[in-house]
Amino acid sequence: MDSHMAAGDAAGPGGADLDADANQLRIDIIPGESTPFLDPQSWLVGEDEDLGSLAIDILPSITVRGQLVGYTATPYGAEVPGADETPVDGLVSMFRLGTIAGSSASTEINGNFSLQVPPSSGYQFSAIPAEGQVLPFLVEVDTAIETETDLGIIDLGYGSPVYGRVTADNDEAVLGASVQLQDAASGVLGPRSMSDENGHFILRAKPGEYMVVVSGMIGQAIPTIHTAIEVIEDESTEVNIELGSLNTATVYGQLFGPKLTTAQRDVRVRFSSSQLNGSEGSLEIETETDGDGVFSRSLLSGTWTAELIPPFDSDLAPSQMTFTVNDDQSMVNLGEVPLPERINFRSVAMDPTGNPVAGVAVNARELGFDGFIRSTTTDAEGWFELMLAPHPMALTLVPPGQSLAVTHAMIDPVTDRGSVAMSRGETVEGRITSRGIGVPFALLEIRDSTGLLYATSLSDSDGYFSVRMEAF
């Protein structure tokens, strides 16, 4: 592989290794049309790397190919039942954990697949058969991909059976519940199976530790329940899932604008259970209001939260309410609910010396709900105005020059007034290259391990970038 620039302790492709226990800085690079041969990827910053002189070398993606096969009991054209190494219809994925690098692709009819990924270590490879196939799935972690790779034939084999029954109260069989295995270490979900009219299901798995995840299809009032199991080679595993009572009540209401004047259509209503009376599981169901502002959904008994989320371009703001569905209720009327209006929030961006700052990009992100972001720019006197929901917001101020840092602040549009102070912060700068040549006009997003965005920058025509951000 071509040599690449390195900094600090000679980082490999993609920078440092992922440190899952630390809050590690990462730089996501999303190349633009100037470099169409480069794909989005991340540079993980090493602990001892100098943020003032980052040397980031990124590489064009390389091909990872192979063929996915498995066992099928009903092969086409076979003289005897059952055939090994039959092409498998499935999804093959390769993701570098903790970064944006990776891709996924469906297998072709002959089981072949081809992925394009940036060279790096720390990839997680998975091969998941498509729904309806009783086959094990494969997850491999910490895979290094540095050159064109042919994985050859990947045989999922037979696996060991995981079977059981999904029931509700009084041992009543549940038809149509979704049942999947989840790899305990990686969280990757395997193919989905559905419980039949007797509540029976069967899955197959390679030896290892899993969670059996039972849930309902979209809109079904079936709680999501996780059950831990261990699959042992050449042994079958029986696991029966009891969902508890599935009796529901119809929960309905009507949403209006302020003062209950105009019914509001197309408002998303998201119900989330806090505690279900008859089950240890949890449930989330969504619906939308109709032309009369009415919503209606069947919910299990328990304590619920309803988030009421108007469309992004509405003048109204999201709201939230909690309510209870009792075991003996068949209908619950939440009544006529007014949604609050967005309010005018006006403030001024100031530098540390108290001078207003013009040309600052202001992004205000709602906390919770759908996390909508509203943006504007400060005027010549440093003032800005936004129509915001009357809830706490996460504010990000992006200065136009290099003397101030991208500054984060929490505000309450209802009570906060006055000014927002920007800080000087520290400089994060360097150069992005590909095989020694500057990568022009690539977007850089500087994030921490949780994905929180600290700053955004654009490399110049020679690949250099510079941005000030608050101390990490």
Next chain:
Amino acid sequence: MNGCFFWLPIEEDHPNAPPIIEFSSPEPENVFRIDTPTGAVAWVSVFDPDQSDVMEYMWTINGLGPQGTSQAFMSGNYQGSSIQLSLDPVYNGRVLTCTVYDPAGASDRRSWTIEVEGGQ
């Protein structure tokens, strides 16, 4: 002295120039592919001939309306907007459009067809 002099009104002497989307990811007319658990980011950078104009960005998806996860950014002499879409099958086959407006209402736009692969 014969003849006369007159000054053009400012708005005729310096007519508003529309903003120009200069760079983007994906490339113009390309596919916006979402195939990782973190979703994917599309972005545009804008050149404003009038230099001092404050831009507004509108990201829309056909059938789903205006989108609410975009952020404006400043970088040196460039300004622009980026949007992050999650790995959600609802986006597959739809068209993502970014329209940038200057205060006079002049605009430029770019569109991409969205492809969503898999679910995890």
